[in-house]
Amino acid sequence: MGSDDVIAIAPVEEKGVNEDASGHSGDDVEKKGGADFPELKRRLKSRHLQMIAIGGTIGTGLFIGSGEALAKAGPAGALIAYIFVGTIVYSVIQSLGEMATYIPIAGGFTSYATRFVDPSLGFSMGWIYWFSWAMTYALELTATGLIIQYWNQDLSIGIFIGVFWVVVTAANFLPVSFYGEFEFWFASIKIVTIVGFLIFAICIDAGAGQHGYLGFHTWGNPGAFAPYLITDNDALAKFVGFWAVLIQAGFSYQGTELVGIAAGETENPRKTVPAAIKKTFYRILFFFVFSIFFIGLLVPYDNKDLLSAASNATASPFVIAAKLAGVKVLPGLINAVLLFVVLSAANANVYSGSRILVALARDGSAPAILARTTESGVPCYAVAATAVFGLLAFLNLSNSGGTVFNWLQNITAVAGFITWACINGCHIAFMRALAVRKISRDSLPYKSMWQPAFAWYGLFFNVLIIITQGFESFIPWNTSGFFAAYISVILFVVAYVGHKVVMRTKFVSSVEADIDTGCLIHDTTTWSIEEPTTMWGKFWAWLS
Template sequence: MAEHEMRELSGEKKLPQEEVTGSSSSSDVEQQKSPALPELQRKLKSRHLQMIAIGGTIGTGLFIGSGAALQKSGPVGALIAYIFVGTLVYSVMTSLGEMATSIPIAGAFTSYASRFVDPSLGFGMGWIYWFSWAITYALELTASGLIIQYWDSSLSIGIFIAIFWVVITTVNFLPVSFYGEIEFWFSMIKVITVVGFLIFAICIDAGAGKQGYLGFHYWVHPGAFAPYLLKSKGGVAKFVGFWSVLIQAGFSYQGTELVGIAAGECENPRKTVPSAIRKTFYRILFFFVFTIFFIGLLIPYDNESLLNSSSGSDASASPFVIAARLAGVKVLPGLINAVLLAVVLSAANSNVYSGSRIVVGLATDGFAPKFFKKTTKHGVPYYAVAFTAAFGLLAFLNLSNNGGTVFNWLLNIAGVAGFISWACINGCHLAFMRALRAQNISRENLPYKAMWQPFFAWYGLGFNVLIILTQGFTAFIDWSTSDFFAAYISLLLFVVLYFGHKIVFRTRLVNPAEADIDTGRKEADTEIWETTVPTTLWGKFWERLG
């Protein structure tokens, strides 16, 4: 049993940090300087972690892109797609949660892949996940420019891409506590907006708008499912519509796994991470499923304005704005767009944060230059932030005549990369459980035990892989070289990264009996013991207040 655990059971008082440091052995010092724990600082509180997961998820995918899902698959098709992908996300979250609470380290699941499966998988997974967030940053900056154009279409989106790029990048050079606080309040705006929209939708559906009582009218006319591409083949065309929006749904949910990324910088991860996983996912599922449900009640899938959401070329195509227009509420569309701007900037903020921390994890594992681990005195990895933020400049590609096509390319690339990361997380968790069994460690003793395992992890892994392989099928129905590469470029890049690393470094699959499940776990145990709030009534009061 670890020394700190024996002290805890015996009630022995913890010595001050100075005394502990002064009496530490050389091995203890080496352990504290372990490369698995770069100089990131644990400044994120539980409320920050809760909102980071929500803030990183609720963004362009829900507020703007969800209109494309309705247009392609109809109200019921879109609803089923979001529920289905939501179950996959939950399998990923529970898998990640068990690993992140046991070993809360910087880099999170990219390091788990290297430790439990194959170093080459950690390399490929880490860089494809970073690539996903870097591309998404460009996507969010594009969306911010499109939203501004709602008020004045003559303004170039390039102006606002540049302005917001500078603002978001600057914020990420501030201490992580600033990021957490900013994200907390941005996320509050999102939550209030979604809740307000749900209340608005209930009223309009009940007859408060100029259309009168709607009920489930649009589920009948034009219909519950939309035929897509194969319009003359009935049920098959409707299934094609449903399957075609899974990537859109996945992109909307992408970011939920930020809980695992932030585990290396949150206070007492053994407590805050499981809490964030249990609460955040249900909140997100509630927001997404109910939002998609009511959008389908208020807007027919053949509405002409929804066509613009498919090309990503017009912020007025947001289903939130369309619903307000159809209801005849004149002031609301402008207000919604103002909120959308805050939503998109918040998501962009999360993109740079998560991408930079992934780069730190890659550098820690030796998969990126070591200088990416360098931090300011406040624990900000400035090289990693600058490198990730630089890719946001890809948003300027939207200034071309084919800006809508670029938007779709970015969305598909990021969405598929997200599914690849989710599949890898499920696979890492299966390998983690295998390592525990091989080393005779019971899962019952873990700080957080994932539910329905290993079946739930296999469920997530199987369907995530199936979606990755089949999501580009529409390019084959009506062949489009552009659509094919947009659908599969992330997968091709992942394969090249994995096999390229394996060929160069000749890595082998990790033996479960030799898998490293200690580095990061013991250090976290020590940190938590040293920073735990005393179990007095006063201590508990401040703990709950914080």
């Protein structure tokens, strides 16, 4: 059975539907008058889009970083923090979904900022988001070497940084359907691993391990909440622990917004994007919340291995839980899965970074050459510009991999919160533009819930977390920690102010907001959906 048998979405060939007067194919993302180069192609299927969102989110933040969250906040504190950030992410996804289904363009949300709010916001938002993905690419390449060192400490991480840089970069020069297929199978491995761990955790907690029945014993000893930093006020110390975990939770959830980036290259966005928006978050929340919950049941927050500086399986709370249960075979297996996790994340880094560059170039905020694509729809220059920053991973040969991991993780997480805040803000402006033109939101392909209150909720807490997330550097003062916490904010502000001064841009009024270019209702392409007939096909259709 071919992979397309799972759920095939194909254009219905009708005269005048899939080809315009200039002869452009109906799978072009946009048909630009006068363009002398090919466009991105709509070749991602529903199952691809679904797994891109899941695969881009479930990564080192969950498999490794969640251990630090447990150590700082305790099992209950970490669980509440992940649920709370999950509600913020849900508000972002709802906001993004409404805009991305109405105007599904590549790298969409940077263009939304330019068109609905302020060109300077689109400029700064796009570049800080691209910066975070480019830097994370170097992080993930470093992690591949550290993971393989788990089996052989004598091997230099530089070998694997070079090898995997070539492999991942080359993969991103293939048509986008190959990227979607890679992510589909990589994400499948992640999902199977997490489901397997949840089953394992239930069995161990029920008494299958060497210590017998565990129940909620870790919530009693050492406790449900961990005190952090503050020593003279226990209640405040526990709240500080909870608040400190928010940035870690944000790093874990980052990547959910990839649905908006991939929307411009997705077949039948009328159906696939709303489906991905509706389903993806619930599954991610299921995987994250239940994983954090069971990790908290099996591993006490004072376990010294949770704060290990390692970036391989030895620092994973999944592995620590297996060791405490007396299971010896799981660490090597988890480490192997971590390698797939990191490669999947690295693949997503280059993909998302390159598409953001395409959007910036089309908005005039980046060199025009970055928008050029090959005949197969690959933005080769944007891919190359993003991939080259992965070579910064070689700097880690003279530094501690764990230290670099923590720095880049914090920088990336804050950039994620900045992006989420901007998406909420863009949606508020989008709704105002619709209201001014008397366009009912009931007529949209996808109408998000609880608006505009939900968008304001997400905007408020995203901004609050951005402002307060670096509080640890003040207790006591730590210059290095301060810059690690706020470098993304500083770069964002400098980019915004610099662009505003140089370009003399003005805020976009609701009347002038461009909600027409790329609008879905102008896309006359029609699609047919072939339902799967086999049991295997139906299973994957459920996932997508």
